[in-house]
Amino acid sequence: MDSLAAQLQMQYRNYILSLYQQGFLDDQFTELKSLQDDGSPDFVAEVLSLFFDDCVKLVGNMARALDQTGTVDFSQVGASVHQLKDSSSSVGAKRVKGLCITFKELCEAKNYEGCVRCLQQVDIEYKTLKAKLLDMFMFEKQIVQAGGIIPQVDIN
Amino acid sequence: MGMAAAEWKFHVLAVDDSLVDRKLIERLLQKSSCQVTTVDSGYKALEFLGLRQGIESNDPTALSTSPQEVEVNLIITDYCMPGMTGYDLLKKLKESSVFKNIPVVIMSSENVPARISRCLEEGAEEFFLKPVRLADLNKLKPHMMRTKLKNQKLEEIENGTEAVEPEIKGSEDMGIKILPLQSELEPKQVHLQVVKQEEETLSNNKRKSMEEGLSTDRPLPRLEGGIATAV
Numbered sequence: 001m002d003s004l005a006a007q008l009q010m011q012y013r014n015y016i017l018s019l020y021q022q023g024f025l026d027d028q029f030t031e032l033k034s035l036q037d038d039g040s041p042d043f044v045a046e047v048l049s050l051f052f053d054d055c056v057k058l059v060g061n062m063a064r065a066l067d068q069t070g071t072v073d074f075s076q077v078g079a080s081v082h083q084l085k086d087s088s089s090s091v092g093a094k095r096v097k098g099l100c101i102t103f104k105e106l107c108e109a110k111n112y113e114g115c116v117r118c119l120q121q122v123d124i125e126y127k128t129l130k131a132k133l134l135d136m137f138m139f140e141k142q143i144v145q146a147g148g149i150i151p152q153v154d155i156n
Numbered sequence: 157m158g159m160a161a162a163e164w165k166f167h168v169l170a171v172d173d174s175l176v177d178r179k180l181i182e183r184l185l186q187k188s189s190c191q192v193t194t195v196d197s198g199y200k201a202l203e204f205l206g207l208r209q210g211i212e213s214n215d216p217t218a219l220s221t222s223p224q225e226v227e228v229n230l231i232i233t234d235y236c237m238p239g240m241t242g243y244d245l246l247k248k249l250k251e252s253s254v255f256k257n258i259p260v261v262i263m264s265s266e267n268v269p270a271r272i273s274r275c276l277e278e279g280a281e282e283f284f285l286k287p288v289r290l291a292d293l294n295k296l297k298p299h300m301m302r303t304k305l306k307n308q309k310l311e312e313i314e315n316g317t318e319a320v321e322p323e324i325k326g327s328e329d330m331g332i333k334i335l336p337l338q339s340e341l342e343p344k345q346v347h348l349q350v351v352k353q354e355e356e357t358l359s360n361n362k363r364k365s366m367e368e369g370l371s372t373d374r375p376l377p378r379l380e381g382g383i384a385t386a387v
Contacts, residue, residue, distance in 0.1 A: 028287050031287070031289060031290070032180075034290075035180075035183045035184065035187055035290070037187075039186075040183060040186075043183055046179065047176060047179050047180060047183075050175050050176045050179055051176050053175075054174075054175065054176055082236070083174065085265070086174055086176075086177065086265045086286065087174060087176040087177070089265060089286065089287055090174075090176050090177050090180050090286065090287045091176065
């Protein structure tokens with residue numbers, strides 16, 4: 001086997017493991033990967049793309065809802081948070097999901113400062129995850145180009 | 157009419173307002189060898205079902221052959237949706253004489269026992285917590301098989317090509333009673349008797365509704381300019 005491919009595969013494995021260990025991803029992400037096959041080779045990339053589109057849209061909604069001079073409609077903020085919690089749960093974006101749970105409680109408590117802070121964290125978190133996953137896809141591309149196959153990573 | 161392989165593929169209608177979740181449920185169902193149609197609201201779901209019904213009742217020659225193409229074997233819907241919730245959709249389906257026999261499954265990201273029992277009481281077959289997994293979908297096969305076989309039986313009755321059923325034949329051979337006492341039959345045979353009677357009623361209702369464009373119970377959604385009016 002080409003040693004470059006073998007090296008890349010090892011790095012890839014370690015990278016994926018670290019994403020799980022650092023709490024970026026959970027077992028729902030593993031499930032997503034298992035649904036990808038030769039018939040649907042880009043499934044994971046497609047779902048993640050939809051997820052990140054959702055993030056942009058929903059974070060925008062939350063920012064607008066919180067940016068009211070006067071009374072803030074926390075139920076409106078909460079509705080967007082609920083949707084983001086749902087999406088992040090569906091793709092295995094563990095940290096984003098955790099933040100949404102906290103965010104939801106802050107909305108219910110009508111804690112304005114708390115909500116604004118949490119929104120900033122959500123914004124940073126989804127962008128961080130996006131960068132990490134783009135690196136993951138880059139790794140995969142490099143492995144294939146080096147003539148190797150993308151390894152199945154056992155996270156247990 | 158021979159049984160083509162495609163006829164045994166279950167057709168599932170999936171309803172979810174989340175694009176991510178629609179993508180996911182679509183892949184899960186495809187992976188379970190189902191044909192999938194996804195819509196983003198309860199209204200669109202009813203429209204999809206109503207549209208098919210409209211085609212059937214407008215075209216009498218398509219009476220027996222088209223049901224395969226338009227048949228929906230299961231509806232899986234999200235609970236939390238704006239406008240019409242999954243529960244609202246479930247209710248509407250169960251109130252419809254035509255659609256009440258399609259099994260409905262509810263999905264929700266929230267584990268609320270009161271919600272779950274309300275849905276099951278209203279007639280949902282299963283309640284899945286999101287994110288839905290492939291293992292969850294394996295529970296659906298029996299439900300879909302039941303309606304598939306029922307529809308196939310209906311067709312055979314209408315076509316007059318009803319297959320001989322060994323169990324029923326056996327009991328008739330006993331000769332003395334036309335309808336043997338339940339105690340004399342094995343449970344399976346009793347079930348088949350009941351199902352057969354149910355299907356004959358259904359078949360009569362279906363034939364009547366197709367010919368007259370009327371439901372035996374209540375008005376079906378009619379198409380006005382492509383939009384189904386609410387029941």
